[in-house]
Amino acid sequence: MAQTTGARVYGRQELVDLIGALPRVRIAHLPTPLEEAPRLRAALGPDAPRILIKRDDLTGFALGGNKVRHMEFRMGDIRAKGADSLVVMNVAQSNHARLHSSLAARFGLDAYIVKIPSRKDEPVNGNLLLDHIVGAHIINAPSAAPDDLQATFARVLGDLRAQGRVVYDVPNDPVSKAAGACGYLLASVELLEQLDALGVSAQHIFLASGTSSAGLALGGKLLGAPWRVHAISIDNPAATVEAYMCAAANGAAALLGLAELLEPGDADVTDAFIGERYGVPSAAGLEALALAGRTEGLIVDPVYTGKALSALVHAVRAGEIGRDETVIFVHTGGLPITFAYAEEILEGIA
Missing domain, CATH: 3.40.50.1100 (Rossmann fold)
Structure with missing residues (x-):
């Protein structure tokens, strides 16, 4: 039970x-x-x-x-916090990245994907192709090592905030x-x-x-x-x-x-x-x-x-x-x- x-x-x-x-x-x-x-x-x-x-x-x-159900509440929080952009970190064939990139396009936000290197980076198809179609900004991390990933993610967040952007940190926002x-x-x-x-x-x-x-x-x-x-x-x-x-x-x-x-x-x-x-x-x-x-x-x-x-x-x-x-x-x-x-x-x- x-x-x-x-x-x-x-x-x-x-x-x-x-x-x-x-x-x-x-x-x-x-x-x-x-x-x-x-x-x-x-x-x-x-x-x-x-x-x-x-x-x-x-x-x-x-x-x-399934993530579409999630994003209804996430988008509510994005609006409540006045964010104008969102950042995710995923591999090339991520459903999560595809859906959040599409969410950003639907509601006039900028989407940034810190892309984790994987064996499915080439050719560009599946979810990665869809990310390009909906206009996501894709930043390639130098390696899949945790330190490199976190450093790249932090740099993207920092650069955007330095530009005065209100950024929604998708993986870390409570x-x-x-x-x-x-x-x-x-x-x-x-x-x-x-x-x-x-x-x-x-x-x-x-x-x-x-x-x-x-x-x-x-x-x-x-x-x-x-x-x-x-x-x-x-x-x-x-x-x-x-x-x-x-x-x-x-x-x-x-x-x-x-x-x-x-x-x-x-x-x-x-x-x-x-x-x-x-x-x-x-x-x-x-x-x-x-x-x-x-x-x-x-x-x-x-x-x-x-x-x-x-x-x-x-x-x-x-x-x-x-x-x-x-x-x-x-x-x-x-x-x-x-x-x-x-x-x-x-x-x-x-």
């Missing part, structure tokens, strides 16, 4: 009203669909559970994804860090209402780890939802991810004046599906990518959603989820990444 014994349970409208007091700029197409996946279920065998796909790849703005969890606290209410309409409850939610999984875990706890969130790391050790999720969720709780917190153990966090490392497709992730595509016409990417789906596939095959249960896979988007991995995908699904 998501809820911890003794925790206060909030009403759905009560939670919506609390979140409604935060600055927010609505850009997402909501609610996103909650779809059955009967052919995927059949492909996983007679003991497979009911599988529902939460289509947060269809949030609409700039090719969508409200920015909590924005993703705020978006997915609201998504928890949306999801419960969709499940009610189907006349079903869900016992498991699988998705790539981050502030979205933090928001769903805290949302389930606050609302007394029956689901258990399974947060699938695509980069860092489980302990690091769990601490990050708690910090993000509890930052959101602080903004809302809530005493209830996300605690270690409130969600299942695993690093067993990373594969070789971040940004390198795994065999299991590529199998899941092909399985989703060939059973449901559902496109997942090889870096995030493919690895998260592979965890669900593994859990079903291992009998960790019963056939009478219902599991939700949150599709968090990331379609543009796929085009940067054509060679790896074709080799992996051949």
Whole structure:
């Protein structure tokens, strides 16, 4: 269960009203669909559970994804602070950079990306191509060494502020860090209402780890939802991810004046599906990518959603989820990444 014994349970409208007091700029197409996946279920065998796909790849703005929910609250904070520019630091194929660059274009800000060197810097395609299309200023860090990255980021911030710019530091602003969890606290209410309409409850939610999984875990706890969130790391050790999720969720709780917190153990966090490392497709992730595509016409990417789906596939095959249960896979988007991995995908699904 998501809820911890003794925790206060909030009403759905009560939670919506609390979140409604935060600055927010609505850009997402909501609610996103909650779809059955009967052919995927059949492909996983007679003991497979009911599988529902939460289509947060269809949030609409700039090719969508989970971060569009985050950015509604981040943009509210940007406006509240009077910022005229924003700075992010990401690799070439970052969904985060693509969406924030697009957000800046939409609302008349200047976007600066401190680009972390990676093996996907060339050719220019996927998310990096989209960054160029929407007019982001791209600054190449000299190396991926942490000291070089921080020095480059600090220089960009310092140069802009010296010019009199009001800069929003996306990775470090405290409200920015909590924005993703705020978006997915609201998504928890949306999801419960969709499940009610189907006349079903869900016992498991699988998705790539981050502030979205933090928001769903805290949302389930606050609302007394029956689901258990399974947060699938695509980069860092489980302990690091769990601490990050708690910090993000509890930052959101602080903004809302809530005493209830996300605690270690409130969600299942695993690093067993990373594969070789971040940004390198795994065999299991590529199998899941092909399985989703060939059973449901559902496109997942090889870096995030493919690895998260592979965890669900593994859990079903291992009998960790019963056939009478219902599991939700949150599709968090990331379609543009796929085009940067054509060679790896074709080799992996051949």
